[in-house]
Amino acid sequence: MDKFDHEVREQLKSFLQEKIQFTSEEKEQVHERILSKKSKGFQFNPVYWSVLTAAIALSLFFSFFYLTDFMKNPSSNEQTGSVNGGIVDTMGEQKEVYSGKPLHIAVIGEIPIVTSGQVTFNQVESEALKNNLQAYDAFFVTDEHFEELATDEWTDTFERMPVPVFFIGLDVQAFIFHENDLDYKSHKYEANSHTQGFVGEKAGGKSWEYGDPIESTNPGDTPKEIFALIFEDIEEFQTNKKE
Amino acid sequence: MDKNRTSGLQPLEVEHILLSKLMNEHGPELKRIAFLYINDITESEDIVQEVFISCYQHLASFRNEADYKTWLIRITINKCKDHRRLWGIRNLVYRPIHQLVKKNESAEATHLDQQFSSELIEQISKLSSKYKEVLILYYYLELTMQEISEVLEISINTVKSRLLRGKKSLKTRLGRSEQHGQV
Numbered sequence: 001m002d003k004f005d006h007e008v009r010e011q012l013k014s015f016l017q018e019k020i021q022f023t024s025e026e027k028e029q030v031h032e033r034i035l036s037k038k039s040k041g042f043q044f045n046p047v048y049w050s051v052l053t054a055a056i057a058l059s060l061f062f063s064f065f066y067l068t069d070f071m072k073n074p075s076s077n078e079q080t081g082s083v084n085g086g087i088v089d090t091m092g093e094q095k096e097v098y099s100g101k102p103l104h105i106a107v108i109g110e111i112p113i114v115t116s117g118q119v120t121f122n123q124v125e126s127e128a129l130k131n132n133l134q135a136y137d138a139f140f141v142t143d144e145h146f147e148e149l150a151t152d153e154w155t156d157t158f159e160r161m162p163v164p165v166f167f168i169g170l171d172v173q174a175f176i177f178h179e180n181d182l183d184y185k186s187h188k189y190e191a192n193s194h195t196q197g198f199v200g201e202k203a204g205g206k207s208w209e210y211g212d213p214i215e216s217t218n219p220g221d222t223p224k225e226i227f228a229l230i231f232e233d234i235e236e237f238q239t240n241k242k243e
Numbered sequence: 244m245d246k247n248r249t250s251g252l253q254p255l256e257v258e259h260i261l262l263s264k265l266m267n268e269h270g271p272e273l274k275r276i277a278f279l280y281i282n283d284i285t286e287s288e289d290i291v292q293e294v295f296i297s298c299y300q301h302l303a304s305f306r307n308e309a310d311y312k313t314w315l316i317r318i319t320i321n322k323c324k325d326h327r328r329l330w331g332i333r334n335l336v337y338r339p340i341h342q343l344v345k346k347n348e349s350a351e352a353t354h355l356d357q358q359f360s361s362e363l364i365e366q367i368s369k370l371s372s373k374y375k376e377v378l379i380l381y382y383y384l385e386l387t388m389q390e391i392s393e394v395l396e397i398s399i400n401t402v403k404s405r406l407l408r409g410k411k412s413l414k415t416r417l418g419r420s421e422q423h424g425q426v
Binding site: 004005008009011012013015016017020021022026027029030031033034037 | 259262263266267270271273274275278279284287288291292295296299361363364382383385410413414
């Protein structure tokens with residue numbers, strides 16, 4: 001022990017012994033606190049009251065807004081739980097619901113499993129692409145008809161398509177349908193998306209793409225959200241056309 | 244504890260008597276340790292009360308693996324560490340009104356706080372916990388390396404190295420303060 005140690009020790013001891021005492025009042029407080037803990041059992045701390053009150057207030061606040069929204073538009077609330085297509089709502093979440101204008105869609109191939117009161121499907125033959133086009137808001141084509149419709153026989157038809165045609169689960173680029181000398185079999189141009197659609201040049205030459213490509217071309221493997229997005233685009237296309 | 248004196252008493256009474264005895268014997272020392280650790284008289288009062296409440300709650304399970312003094316010192320150091328950890332949260336989130344009143348009303352405490360602003364104590368309390376606890380036990384309680392090792396449940400070599408580094412750090416801090424004219 002050196003000089004520094006001695007000095008520190010002396011200074012500490014004298015200082016602490018003079019200034020810091022454990023008083024009888026403090027001892028009494030220890031006994032009182034022990035007894036009060038025993039008699040009170042669980043004591044409700046003001047913090048707990050504050051947290052509980054805040055939680056109740058928040059619950060009431062959100063319940064109020066939910067009820068207000070429900071009263072304003074009960075139908076849209078009912079649909080939220082059902083399985084339909086998908087729309088991006090105001091909170092940024094994708095819904096599986098289409099709640100827009102009624103649509104009438106012709107399907108060449110397998111009718112998709114989409115239960116919506118707003119969308120009516122009609123299974124038709126490929127020839128319907130050439131006749132009675134105005135009877136439908138759009139066409140859906142599924143995988144069993146890709147090869148047949150990609151032949152040059154149909155190129156002109158697709159080039160002049162006045163209503164949108166969507167190829168559900170198409171695994172190649174959709175331009176093979178409106179370009180000559182290209183077919184589905186050679187599979188040269190892999191798709192960058194899950195489902196593609198377009199309208200002919202005269203109707204604006206617009207095209208659409210949805211989702212990421214997957215291995216399967218089975219329409220049953222198509223995410224529900226994609227259908228709802230397609231319905232939204234069909235609705236928008238038809239609205240703009242009328243205007 | 245003298246069994247003859249407590250015979251015929253209820254267990255609860257026995258525990259309160261034992262607690263009083265422990266408070267008389269070790270209360271001042273424990274309060275000084277707490278004060279050295281956190282350099283706050285009001286908080287050290289609270290900590291020591293917590294130490295004895297905790298001691299009372301665990302008296303029945305205390306199995307004399309260590310003596311009462313070692314046990315109580317260990318509890319005190321742990322309570323001080325907890326206090327340091329919880330300090331920020333308690334002061335940011337919630338501090339009971341009665342504690343604020345107590346602090347404001349305690350002119351004695353304020354007076355002591357001013358007097359206790361000894362540079363030495365302040366610098367010890369600012370040291371890292373691992374150095375501080377060794378220095379407190381060495382300087383104030385005058386424990387040997389072996390005893391410090393038992394109280395803190397660390398090896399003697401660790402005690403030696405922490406003591407050396409703690410002393411060096413304290414000297415540096417005090418030197419710096421002198422250079423800045425604080426001592």
